[in-house]
Amino acid sequence: MKIVFIGAPGSGKGTQCERLSAHLGIPHISTGEMLRSLDSEAGHDIHLRIDRGHFAPDEFIMRMMADRLGEDDCRSGYLLDGFPRTLVQAQAFDAVLRARSQQLDYVIHLVVDAAELVQRLIKRSQDGQRSDDSPEFIHERFELYEQRTAPLLAHYEDQSLVNAVDGMQCEEAVFQTICQLYQRCS
Numbered sequence: 552m553k554i555v556f557i558g559a560p561g562s563g564k565g566t567q568c569e570r571l572s573a574h575l576g577i578p579h580i581s582t583g584e585m586l587r588s589l590d591s592e593a594g595h596d597i598h599l600r601i602d603r604g605h606f607a608p609d610e611f612i613m614r615m616m617a618d619r620l621g622e623d624d625c626r627s628g629y630l631l632d633g634f635p636r637t638l639v640q641a642q643a644f645d646a647v648l649r650a651r652s653q654q655l656d657y658v659i660h661l662v663v664d665a666a667e668l669v670q671r672l673i674k675r676s677q678d679g680q681r682s683d684d685s686p687e688f689i690h691e692r693f694e695l696y697e698q699r700t701a702p703l704l705a706h707y708e709d710q711s712l713v714n715a716v717d718g719m720q721c722e723e724a725v726f727q728t729i730c731q732l733y734q735r736c737s
Contacts, residue, residue, distance in 0.1 A: 552628035552655065552733070554576060555635070555712075557703055558661030560692045561671035562718045563725060569659065570726050572597040575733070578624050582607075582633040585615060607697065608625045609639045617647060628656075641706050658707040659729060661718035665693070 552575060556564040565581060572579035586597050586607055597607050606612075616634055619625070633639040648654055663671075672689050707713045715734045718725055 552657050553631075553648075555629075555631045555655060555658045555707070556661065557681075557700065557707075557713075558628075558718060559668050559696045559700075562661040562663045562674065563666040563722070564632045564661060566722060567632045567692065567725060567729060568660075570722075571733075572630055573730060574730065575628070575630075577628040579630045579632060580616075580619055580625075580634070580635070582612060582616065588637075602615060602678065605635055606699065609637055610644070612636070612640060613643050614643055620647070635703060638702050638706060641703050643705075655707075655710075655712055657714055657732070658704075658712045658734065660704060660713050660715045661725070662715050663718040667719060668693070693737070
């Protein structure tokens with residue numbers, strides 16, 4: 552099972568991927584977590600970008616993800632959280648999948664109202680979970696999402712892969728909805 556999660560910052564992608572990963576026994580691959588764990592000189596430059604809510608360069612992400620998806624634990628499938636983030640990445644990922652004679656099973660779009668997203672990010676910032684959730688960067692992160700990530704929905708809708716999920720529900724209800732989609736799609 553190969554699933555991409557798409558949603559605005561704070562929509563619950565990481566939370567739902569963690570739960571579904573445990574449920575399905577396949578890895579949750581978070582590009583954000585991978586980038587935050589970098590400790591090389593290149594990692595320092597990436598940290599400066601993502602701490603402000605900006606995206607890492609597409610070429611860097613594609614190399615990192617190609618390596619990660621080639622690991623043994625991904626043979627049975629994976630859940631992608633934060634990748635692809637741009638249309639360029641999605642098109643390159645499509646090519647990688649074709650070269651491996653693979654395809655995505657589906658895309659889960661977590662839909663959450665903007666006001667709720669802001670409240671979630673402010674709470675996460677107050678809890679000290681992520682530096683890019685600070686109020687000074689929230690607006691910029693939403694703009695980047697709308698400009699660069701939201702267009703992925705049309706790309707994947709053209710492939711009949713998108714399943715919209717009401718992310719305004721409680722965490723358990725969102726998870727149950729995703730599980731029902733998985734069972735319908737498996």
